[in-house]
Amino acid sequence: MGSIHVSGGKILCGETTIQGSKNATLPLMAAAVLHKGMTVLHNCPVIQDVECMRLLLEDLGCHTGMDGHTLWIDASEIQKNELDAGLTAKMRGSVLLMGALLGRCREVVLPFPGGCVIGKRPVNYHLDMMRRMGTEVVCQGDRMVLRTGKLKGTVMEMPFPSVGATENGILAGTLAEGRTYLSGCAMEPEIQELGSFLREKGARVQIENGHVAVEGVKELHDSEYVLMPDRIVAGTYLLAVLGTRGDAVLHEVPAAALHVLAELICRMGGSLTEYDLEKKAQEWKNCTVRADCRGRKNAVLFAETAPYPGFPTDLQSQLMAVMASCCGSICHIRENVFENRFMIAAQLKKMGADIRMNENEAHIYGVPVLHGTELYARELRGGAALILAGMSAEGVSRITPDDYIKRGYENICKDLKELGADVSWEA
Incomplete structure (x- = not known):
């Protein structure tokens, strides 16, 4: 200290x-988990939140490396679906792995995330969306267990334009069965960045005027991407x-x-x-x-x-x-x-x-x-x-x-x- x-x-x-953008890097790192292969991110900031997310991915079974401001993530294998409690306590962005791991593994155990003490920042928006997509949610003490046989597309009006919940909806919808349509969404530039990144990996994502439409695909492919400032x-x-x-x-x-x-x-x-x-x-x-x-x-x-x-x-x-x-x-x-x-x-x-x-x-x-x-x-x-x-x-x-x-x-x-x-x- x-x-x-x-x-x-x-x-x-x-x-x-x-x-490079912190708030764009973290959701793109989570999105890399959706693909059984390689993701390369350029202009990646060398900051503690990125390092914390990198360690979370390593703990799940991914192989990662950082060369200057270039980060590579090989998510060919995921060996576990429970996030490390010590790491999630340090960073609110860990909640973005909810949608990604449900799409990839159909199950995730997520300790309640930490981060800055600036407000309640509830995860109920995230959980409500996952339930609408066919996920069972069980809260056990200080952690959440989410399971699904198969994520299915849904139509949902968001009660508040939450950035994280919008990103989790996009991540969950990418490999889901059918079409996910969300309205009342957050429209931050970092969300547009997530959509652009996923399209380059083969996802079918459209984001415009508070609306998000995601057509589920079977798989994604390797890609490189330059992050926004x-x-x-x-x-x-x-x-x-x-x-x-x-x-x-x-x-x-x-x-x-x-x-x-x-x-x-x-x-x-x-x-x-x-x-x-x-x-x-x-x-x-x-x-x-x-x-x-x-x-x-x-x-x-x-x-x-x-x-x-x-x-x-x-x-x-x-x-x-x-x-x-x-x-x-x-x-x-x-x-x-x-x-x-x-x-x-x-x-x-x-x-x-x-x-x-x-x-x-x-x-x-x-x-x-x-x-x-x-x-x-x-x-x-x-x-x-x-x-x-x-x-x-x-x-x-x-x-x-x-x-x-x-x-x-x-x-x-x-x-x-x-x-x-x-x-x-x-x-």
Whole structure:
């Protein structure tokens, strides 16, 4: 367990490249289990969640390897269908193996998954879908046992556009008998990425306007795939530039997936300029963005988290941290996705922030200056947000532990240093 040290007051003015997407990599790794053969993923981020999922696959009987940012998975043999409890406790994404293993093995024993402490995040949406597809679900203490003679396609209106449940529905439907049609689905870019990946493996998946249609196939085939860049990492660094009134360049930005954040930055007086954007079906594949926030101004902002294309809950903490030191600005945030997303408010108040809470709403009144201090990170995005707060503060901040941050950011200290920040890691 290490810590991250931040000396505030530096204006960002460098350039860096955005890593591959965490939230796209994990479902694609789960999808590899559906195929009795080889999957190769390029632009894979070297982060703790990916390593945890890789170890889960190894424990199931897969052979895997990592060469730089290329991950290969040989799922020719699956030797067990019970997930390791110690590994699933570390990562919420392990729940995605539910649909994949049911499709491949027709049975899975899944301990209740862990991850960040940001809310209840129930698995009932996942279980309801599996039941609709012909699965028996038995809860035994701290684990779930799911069995099916054969997964069968179904028609289902989702009660909430859950990203994980949508992905599990796609995974389960890929090898199911017949057609699966889901409406009211999540439409995050990472879900589109899963559909694109599966089509290249021979699956019949269509995703459009909140609807998912999957025609079950008998088998998949070997494939290679280049992962999209991480929109949340890109959004974090764009907000860092805004917070320091910087002028920086980010390469490999999924600009088409960040339009809500872009509008907010422009309302604050910043400007975003896109370069070298190749017009493809997936525009996020290749885009360089210059973020010029030297003219940042006071503003009254309202941000309300919502499923895509709304403002991402995964950027809400970073926005709060940045607005806390924008003197004269007022930001009203309404959190609609996770009930514990305001956990960093107490840490920001230690730095002198003026934040007033009322259930799922927060009013942030920008103060002239925050003060560096000892800070405690309790979850992934909140940890990154505390680094952003430290960059805008007077003095030195120390964020402990760094474990949560490493779950999603490959090397946040290196990236921010390349952008001009005074950030370092200490064991």
